[in-house]
Amino acid sequence: MHRRILAPGALAAASLMLAIPASAASYSPGAPGIGDPYYPAYGNGGYDVSHYDLRLKYQPATDELEGTATILARTTQDLSRFDLDFLLDVSEVRVNGVRAEFATSGRHELEITPRTPLAKGTAVTVVVRYSGVPSTKSAYGFSTWHRTPDGAVAADEPEAAWWWYPSNDHPLDKATYDVSVAVPNGTQAISNGTLQSTSSQAGWTRYNWRQNRPQATYLTTLAVGKFDVTTSTSEGGVPVVNAYSVDLGDNDGAARASVERTGELVDWLSGWFGPYPFASAGGYVPNTTTGYALETQTRVYYSPRQFANGSNASVVVHELAHQWYGDSVSLKGWKDIWINEGFARYAQWLWSEHEGEGTTRELAAYVYASHPADDPFWTVAPGDPGPDDQFDIAVYDRGALAVQALREAVGDDAFFAILKGWPQEHAYGNASVADFRAYAERISGKPLDTLFDTWLFQPGKPASTGATGGRATLGATAGPVRQPKSWKTIEATNSVHAAEHGH
Template sequence: MSLRLGAFVHRRFIVPGALGAASLMLAIPASAAAHSPGAPGIGDPYYPAYGNGGYDVSHYDLRLKYQPATDRLEGTATILARTTEDLSRFNLDFLLDVGEVRVNGAKASFTTSGEQELEITPKKPLDKGSPLTVVVRYSGVPSSKQAFGFTSWHRTPDGGIAANEPEAAAWWFPSNDHPLDKATYDVSVQVPDGTQAISNGTLQSTSSRLGWTRWNWRSDQPQATYLATLAVGKFDLTTGTTEGGIPVVNAYSRDLGANDGAARASVERTG
């Protein structure tokens, strides 16, 4: 497998009740009555269940730990957004098992529905135009999940890759999973020593401790969720720049065998 990523996304894979007559009056605060659930879809006429309504995401901060031997992923996602309507609750698109959700620092209730809907009810209703910080702690085995009859997580002999269009994020992080809602990313992935974790943007740093190495990536150009990439495996990494001066990282699987030379030549021809 070969994977190319730059400040903009460059990637290439080569992979071996009822009431009677009585009158009833209810005292409901005006603010609570005005809030309603966000739509479970962003409004796409072709993919009505994709994405969600009621908010706009600006940034995802993902801190992950992945064990290739078992395909187990653990993570904490911090999502920065702003509401676009008065919300009593809202949805994220996600498939793995959720342990806890916090909204603006307070613990929130949550449930799941449909193919990939994570329904979140904050402790207090959210006013239109309010800043929104959502923290989701989760874990699971991505390759065991399907939605709409397919999977976007692909196991390899030494790891896994998230790749699909127009949806791929729900297998590895909670999101507003539709190309209309673009955001920036910080992706920090802990993997066993000797294994590489590749994502979008630029590699900020790596650090090793107790048999694990953490790879810290940053993408400061807003991008669609399906373009957010995670590839874990044993790679040979090279760096360079495109003819336009964009820095790139080329990641070549060590499992390419006789195809290694052709794979490298193919990637290098793209400049």
Template sequence: MHKKLLVSAVAAATLLVALPASAATPTPGAPGAGDPYYPTYGNGGYRVSHYDLRLKYQPATDQLEGTATLLATATQDLSRFNLDFALDVSQVLVNGHPAKFAATGVQELEITPDAPLANGSRNTVVVRYTGKPSTVSRYGFTAWQRTPDGAVIADEPEAAWWWFPSNDHPSDKATFDVSVLVPDGTQAISNGVLTSQSSKLGWTRFDWRENKPQATYLATLAIGKFDITTGTSPGGVPVLNAYSPDLGDNADAARASVERTGELVDWLSGYFGSYPFSSAGGYVPNVPTHYALETQTRAFYSPKQFAGGANTSVVVHELAHQWYGDSVSLERWSDIWLNEGFATYAQWLWSEHEGEGTAAQLADYVYTSHPANDSFWTVKPGDPGPDKQFDAAVYDRGALAIQVLRNTVGDDAFFKLLKAWPAEHRYGNGTIAQFQALAERISGKKLDDLFRTWLYTPSKPALPAAAKANLAATAPAAEPRSWQQIKVAQDH
């Protein structure tokens, strides 16, 4: 759905050296990352390699206290820079020195260090803050969800502002340490691996570590009471799942779905290559939302996604994102097809595996079930625009384009491509143009016409194009048995 070097104390001290007289005049970093879909999201002038978040949360009052430490490298001579954040800040330190700060724009924290930061310098930024996140609204909403016994943060394309300051754009990924202090009897769940848990004076601290680069919107936090299960996949991947105890009629269906995570991780590895992270899993909190999200290593599921019974298809979708979206992330939000098209196509492969409709049958159904005058075809999966970023067409037409690609290049090249993309861009970012170039290199075919027709044309590809793509497009196709379960993953 919807880079990493710690410096010693001695080395850190060298960062405080003033800019040489010959250096360029320091200038402010841009207040956005330059993404045309979300011009104010992210920032310029630096890149973050690590976030260390030390938090304290009181579920009864929704009071959050935090200290965020960011390790950041300047990419220009910086006079000041911005972080994306929406809570109340009490102090900012840059390289140990107090810095001036001010809230500007909608979600900007503007920081002016006491001395300019040299291009290429590694810097430590500390931000102390407090707030009640559920009361904070930006762009007309809050991503922080209160639950009967705590809170959850999982949203796309933005979520970080409500719980930690960040360079909030997927083009700047970093590792994370998340340490959360909560009252005894309450649990805190985040990404990666639980490295320690300790209790003292009525409070329990949970320490989580995600040691592979992670986009800020993929960082998640769930606080409350959970039934936690642990184990390993048959292939040896550690798995941790969690369920709120008050899921009602959806509890068993949720568990029957998410508990298959280990099996499905191994199955997807057969198509996409080795699992890219040190743990896998998911959690189902008591929230009223309908969507799921591929939060890295620990997917978020709404209980209502299981209202119709167990649904392994939605689990396949979120787990496929661990390769397509998490390990290899978007360079810009217009590349959303690289996330949602491939996660949906993984569901088509699962449907085929389960005998509930082949990928070819699903492609035929998508093509024939939408007439030419259907607005479905006006959405371009390769550049849908911010208002249509999570439209059904990005998922369904996006997966259809992948089946067309498969039919065009042949199975040998196609399945090599499915593994090559996450292997060549592992822990990094990618664009559709780069994906097309890789597909052309592996297949030996020019694919400009295919990508233009199926991803970038705001109209239904004509019958000759469908016939060329080996679609059975002249008569309405029957709805595959898997279709209704596949659609559940598109709620966002």
């Protein structure tokens, strides 16, 4: 062994090397996608976010957005580099207070290389300073940033965050949020959760919103414009915040007549699904030209077109049902979309029965009879529909048929125990179709493999008996099947997630 004499500069370099664990060779970049086969580039590997703090300034006249995102996370591997999903122009990135190198790659990747590698299990604070004009950005040929006459809205599925904040954009990585937005006086900024405070200075008003429960990135929303905001508290004690663009025109009355029932409907749904899982509820109706609604957590996004034919409480029921099925309990992978949409549609069927406009069984019989055996409707598998059919009508209607088939198979007592117990068992977490089947089997005490396979995965129209345990059920009614009174109202919500780019 030979001793070496080190010059002062070399000594400093050596001590810096000592600060890096001997296993530095094991450090590697985090994956540019979280591993979802439907959307391989969505989300990222190597870390888990716990909180987003977004401090923004937005000018509606020019669509200019400035922001500082502070992201609290923990590494899940030895990281040499990691990605965020983002489209706007970045001026600076810091990791644990130290400037980091950054570059862009792919369609929406921001690659960040910290000054020193990050060991697995390390708490990390990432600060990203950015700016840009969101409406000028697109990825995969679309934008989820919707300009309005007096501002803009960020709301879409399965992605919306890239246009206004950097994130780990996949439902598997849920986090809490503080969203602080400065807008010109006379303009409002609406987001998720509860409004903590407002302040005004030099012609700008800052709105500070907080979501204190885990939230998927696509369920985070921002709406800037001139709104009429209403506040109330439901009979069950849930605070409600609704907002309506001041220029909704002829749709204004029907929008209010629908969305102002939010408190009543939250309480009603609580009877089926258990206690409401969040600190506030509500919705907003901006002056957009989209045709869909979206269950943005605690603050549902509704397009004015949802109310073009008058009020529609059924669409409000659908989106509020998602607060339990989809928001509190989020999917593990986008293939698990049935747990979101099948149960939100079934909530509409329950509401129809409540209103005396058709029972769930009558609605199931009608849907079943409306699609002959050679209808492509039966070729879509709600339990794993594929990215192109993720929001196909079969995911909703055949998905709700599967829910009714489950009810017929296990009986009402077990079924309603499952319906209410599931959101509590997995509150604020993630779950898959397989997890749901296992839960339903545990609660009902019945094997359900055949039922789930038949109604959710097999191409072809299931037999109306047998697949639900041998009881006469879907479609097995005497004589012609009549269209339930509620059907047109339910059908009017079929575009709720038919986003501009095909979702």
